[in-house]
Amino acid sequence: MTTDLSSTATALFEKMRATNPLVHCITNYVAMNYAANVLLAAGASPAMVHTPEESGEFAAIAGALTVNIGTLSPHWVEGMIAAAQSANAAGKPWVLDPVAHFATRYRRDVVAELLKLNPTVIRGNASEIIALAGGQSAGQGVDSGDPVEQAEGAARALATAQKAVVAVTGEIDFVTDGTRAVRIAGGSPLMPKITAMGCALTGLVGAYVAIAKDQAFEATIAALTNFAVAGSFASQSANGPASFMTAFVDGLHSLDATTFNDTARIEAL
Ligand SMILES: Nc1ncnc2c1ncn2[C@@H]1O[C@H](COP(=O)(O)OP(=O)(O)O)[C@@H](O)[C@H]1O
Ligand SMILES: Cc1ncsc1CCOP(=O)(O)O
Numbered sequence: 001m002t003t004d005l006s007s008t009a010t011a012l013f014e015k016m017r018a019t020n021p022l023v024h025c026i027t028n029y030v031a032m033n034y035a036a037n038v039l040l041a042a043g044a045s046p047a048m049v050h051t052p053e054e055s056g057e058f059a060a061i062a063g064a065l066t067v068n069i070g071t072l073s074p075h076w077v078e079g080m081i082a083a084a085q086s087a088n089a090a091g092k093p094w095v096l097d098p099v100a101h102f103a104t105r106y107r108r109d110v111v112a113e114l115l116k117l118n119p120t121v122i123r124g125n126a127s128e129i130i131a132l133a134g135g136q137s138a139g140q141g142v143d144s145g146d147p148v149e150q151a152e153g154a155a156r157a158l159a160t161a162q163k164a165v166v167a168v169t170g171e172i173d174f175v176t177d178g179t180r181a182v183r184i185a186g187g188s189p190l191m192p193k194i195t196a197m198g199c200a201l202t203g204l205v206g207a208y209v210a211i212a213k214d215q216a217f218e219a220t221i222a223a224l225t226n227f228a229v230a231g232s233f234a235s236q237s238a239n240g241p242a243s244f245m246t247a248f249v250d251g252l253h254s255l256d257a258t259t260f261n262d263t264a265r266i267e268a269l
């Protein structure tokens with residue numbers, strides 16, 4: 001653990017809680033309810049707003065925007081593009097979650113359009129990040145088929161090419177801005193057994209960049225650490241994936257700064 005990194009993450013945790021940031025989430029049908037509950041428990045204020053008739057207007061008033069391509073359709077894609085354009089025009093950070101973007105031509109095309117709109121942070125699992133950097137991943141569908149270590153080079157290359165922070169999640173998370181990099185340990189093997197856990201994390205990254213938009217690297221680390229710490233505690237009382245879901249939401253809600261700081265396992269590379 002690096003003390004500086006942990007204390008910065010803890011300070012951002014306290015600030016996020018104190019600020020209760022409004023996070024504009026465009027996420028998938030599977031994740032909407034759980035992601036909103038996770039953000040509320042963590043201390044943020046989520047709003048699920050996807051239609052192009054209002055997504056641009058909403059992105060300008062929210063603290064940050066998150067765009068997740070899990071369940072796509074043309075109308076939603078219009079809403080995503082309008083929201084990302086508006087976030088950029090208003091100087092608001094936005095986070096891209098490229099769920100299974102390699103699986104179909106439609107997803108590949110949509111993610112290419114979204115990448116042109118310069119996301120502040122890209123958060124995905126190892127297979128998604130490898131494929132986004134142009135590599136061959138073992139992923140099929142929304143779940144990763146690759147270990148995070150295998151995606152570290154891809155993440156660095158993608159971060160440099162996109163001038164974005166890239167977060168690769170899995171057993172040990174990896175975050176880079178192309179120059180700096182950290183690994184974050186913690187969490188639970190039950191986390192990939194629950195659908196929408198990654199989507200909910202993307203929403204929480206939005207909450208952290210909303211309160212620290214000039215520190216997207218540190219904010220992303222803080223969000224992933226928040227999940228790792230709450231996940232470690234939830235695994236102590238959960239009996240399986242279903243009870244983990246509720247224990248995790250409870251754990252996010254009851255977490256305090258001292259426990260966050262003492263449990264954070266962030267390693268600078
Ligand atoms: N084996 C694991 N052990 C601990 N934490 C994990 C493990 N797999 C995933 N996680 C955590 O689950 C969360 C979601 O990550 P991930 O499963 O990679 O996303 P996705 O759902 O998009 O595939 C992250 O906080 C990550 O650290
Ligand atoms: C199962 C599923 N199908 C389309 S989106 C989705 C949810 C994916 O969630 P996550 O990436 O957080 O596992």
Ligand SMILES: [Mg+2]
Binds near residue numbers: 124125142198
């Ligand atoms: Mg995912």
